[in-house]
Amino acid sequence: MKIVTQVKLIPEADQAAALSATLHAVNGAANWVSGVAFDHGVPREYELRKYTYGELKDRGLGAQAAQHTIKKVCDAYTTLRANMRAGNLGKPGSKRRRKAESKPIAFRPEAAHPFDDRCLSWQYDAQTVSIWTTAGRLKNVRFVCSPDALKTLREHRKGEADLIERDGVFYLVAVCEIPEAAPYEPKRFIGVDLGIANIAITSTGYQAAGRGLNRHRKRQLDLRAKLQAKGTQSAKRRLKNRRRKEARHATNQNHIISKKIVTEAERTSSGIALEDLGGIRQRVRLRKPQRIILHSWAFYQLGQFLEYKARRAGVPLAYVDPAYTSQECADCHHIDKKNRVDQALFICRSYGGVAHADRNASRNIAARGEAAWTAGRESRVPATP
Numbered sequence: 262m263k264i265v266t267q268v269k270l271i272p273e274a275d276q277a278a279a280l281s282a283t284l285h286a287v288n289g290a291a292n293w294v295s296g297v298a299f300d301h302g303v304p305r306e307y308e309l310r311k312y313t314y315g316e317l318k319d320r321g322l323g324a325q326a327a328q329h330t331i332k333k334v335c336d337a338y339t340t341l342r343a344n345m346r347a348g349n350l351g352k353p354g355s356k357r358r359r360k361a362e363s364k365p366i367a368f369r370p371e372a373a374h375p376f377d378d379r380c381l382s383w384q385y386d387a388q389t390v391s392i393w394t395t396a397g398r399l400k401n402v403r404f405v406c407s408p409d410a411l412k413t414l415r416e417h418r419k420g421e422a423d424l425i426e427r428d429g430v431f432y433l434v435a436v437c438e439i440p441e442a443a444p445y446e447p448k449r450f451i452g453v454d455l456g457i458a459n460i461a462i463t464s465t466g467y468q469a470a471g472r473g474l475n476r477h478r479k480r481q482l483d484l485r486a487k488l489q490a491k492g493t494q495s496a497k498r499r500l501k502n503r504r505r506k507e508a509r510h511a512t513n514q515n516h517i518i519s520k521k522i523v524t525e526a527e528r529t530s531s532g533i534a535l536e537d538l539g540g541i542r543q544r545v546r547l548r549k550p551q552r553i554i555l556h557s558w559a560f561y562q563l564g565q566f567l568e569y570k571a572r573r574a575g576v577p578l579a580y581v582d583p584a585y586t587s588q589e590c591a592d593c594h595h596i597d598k599k600n601r602v603d604q605a606l607f608i609c610r611s612y613g614g615v616a617h618a619d620r621n622a623s624r625n626i627a628a629r630g631e632a633a634w635t636a637g638r639e640s641r642v643p644a645t646p
Contacts, residue, residue: 264439270390272431280394280399290327337366373434376422388405459471581626
């Protein structure tokens, strides 16, 4: 299983200048390569190398840096084509799709650039790195990270690392190959219902209320609106300093929630059942004030955190169809839209049972997860006559 580990670089002033100049140089070169690729109909990587490699070397890029620049451009166009096929940029002929198709892909001056083991070496005991730059090889560039991250890097780092500059701070994001634990046979399944009023509710009783997070988001939204309306230089500096603050807070909450759920499942030898919420933003129709809440909540991120933490711990994970989980009674399985009285109250119209709506949905998800797990183990081979 591949995960990424991020470390923060603490370069000296001259080292920081060299790192910044390197990122600007390779991303400027990537923009030039992107233009060449666009003009030639985005050829394959080998053909694009014939058009661009010599010029990149003349610009001062090393052999590996030139190869990575070409590959980065090819990967960007591959991603663009995949998004077009998936319809993520709209239908053919739409304004957004025409805009994406009509010009070469552009890279920001501080965009990430990959470094392999020929361009980057790690000294874990000293917590330093040696890295290639356009000004020559930089040695003894210090980095800091948590003890767990350092242990992960020392034991499992494999492959490339990306150099990123964010608000004047440099980071290395390294790929680590983590061995997966063998999944055990679950005694039961824990259903996880994801929502906005309650971020996550499990069938075992754990509840991660969304009130605090939603209040934090509302405060951040109001503060951004106030600063944007003010428009002074100090307000703009304040806006710049607060960028990504809300996203970092939400990411931290998702890590905490997913860790608690996976830990509980591992402790009780249970599996985890999740709703397959792919495409929910396209399917759901809401009023404008509710769209802000829906589109600012990281459904996909929390699901990804649950998935990789479960795989790392060997906890079985099953995705189930979310249809009617909020309208179906977990006891008698009667489905009726009127069963869901309001956001929090569920009253079965068949036998009169009363329950918390999200808790009832999580029990339905748990039952579907167990059924899916059992169906996956059953043999489909016809019996021998």
